[in-house]
Amino acid sequence: MLDAKYVRENTAAVRQALLSRSVQWQPAAFLAADESRRALIAKSETLKSQRRTASNSIGALMKAGRVDDAEAAKAEVRAINDEIESLEAALDSAEAALAAEMMVLPNIPSASTPVGAGEEDNVEVRRWGTPRDFAAEGFEAQPHWEIGPALGIIDFERAVKLAKSRFALLAGLGARLERALINFMADTHSRRGYKEWWTPLLGNATTLTGTGNLPKFEEDLFKTTDGLYLIPTAEVMLTNIHADEVLDAAGLPLHYCAFTPCFREEAGSAGRDTRGLIRVHQFDKVEMVKFATPETSFAELEDMVADAENILQQLELPYRVIELCTGDLGFSAAKTYDLEVWLPSYSDYKEISSCSNCVDFQARRASIRYRDNTAFKGTRLVHTLNGSGLAVGRTMAAILENCQQRDGSVRIPEALVPYMGVENIAKGGEASCR
């Protein structure tokens, strides 16, 4: 959520900034609601002050035996109350209108974010690794949705039987590979100073609102009958851990990580990435979240990207780093880097991590502040950051495709071997523990 006061005082700039994200924002409704809200508050509070004075006098009048005067005062207060009641009703609707407006306005892109209309205007920052030339190696690369079933480690058909389309079932070394990746990622981040958490997978509406998933993106979420939502990412839980809290500046920045399954409705993505593990309703992810001061948050973002890159490098997967342009930025983000891994089946790089600085946008929604008595009086909103480190399903797809061998087996990257207990996955190879 943006700062209403800032929006009021910088309407043109905000409008322009949102335009750069292709959001056509008409400030009239906001300005009217904001103006009306403040006027109503002023009026209503003046009346409340009068009411208090009048009301307090009644006790004294009663004691003094001046019953008639007391009754007159009561009548006066009743009249004031009627007036307050109608003002408050108007105030409620003004505030509702204002909240409705503010809750669906996306964050303002950071000054450093490249301006652009959409995906095509994103800026490539750097590449790491070289995609294999399968033609030169003399065989044709298979997509992971062929490799997995062929090795007996992914079963898409039975997943559909058990749930519905866009679910996966892993078997044997496939299931172990999933666990190995999770443990490898979580361990690696822990060693680099991220505190690991284990969180609820269902969150209430307040929590989902804090990160910006509600109210605007409800159709992307699975919902339970008692009003809880399955988390679409651990970012929701990690960020809201400190909702309604005032953090001590001395403890900042906080570096958190968590492995969780993630659940997404994928409404509106019909026909996209229909095959394989790329776009499914349920996938695993190890997530990083940071809480930082405004002074350090952008440097923290660079470090977070490096932490995500470290995973890809250790897994020997070629990737590139993309900086999202204003038009492609997510709702809560002020600046975002995507990591895209090379996928032979797409003959292209495909998003595997997204690292964002949300500045104070989520902190304002969730009320996450910090205190630094040496630097300023009172409290300030923290900056929140989040990044995938990494999406596990897509990582598995990338390993299967990039590490496939002529004989149909898949070589396990060295860093993962201790977690897998085997050096490759071959057809008929059983997932026995050694």
Added chain:
RNA sequence: GGAGAGGUCGCCUAGUCCGGCCGAGGGCGCAUGAUUGGAAAUCAUGUAUACCGCAAGGUAUCGAGGGUUCGAAUCCCUCCCUCUCCGCCA
């Protein structure tokens, strides 16, 4: 799920039966000052948040929401949460 007890200012606690002088007392903690060579101890003062307002100041908040009343931390209702016991269960 059943029965009972509770949720007050960072923490502990008073106030709730008998509604106004209660945004709310005390202790601890914390901050500043005095004292001291320095510290401890002691003493003094201060010590929530948000919103409206140029300001003075005002308004709201005693788990949340609603009700009664001129007036609610205090009375009534609903909900949430915590604790104890019982039941059930990985």
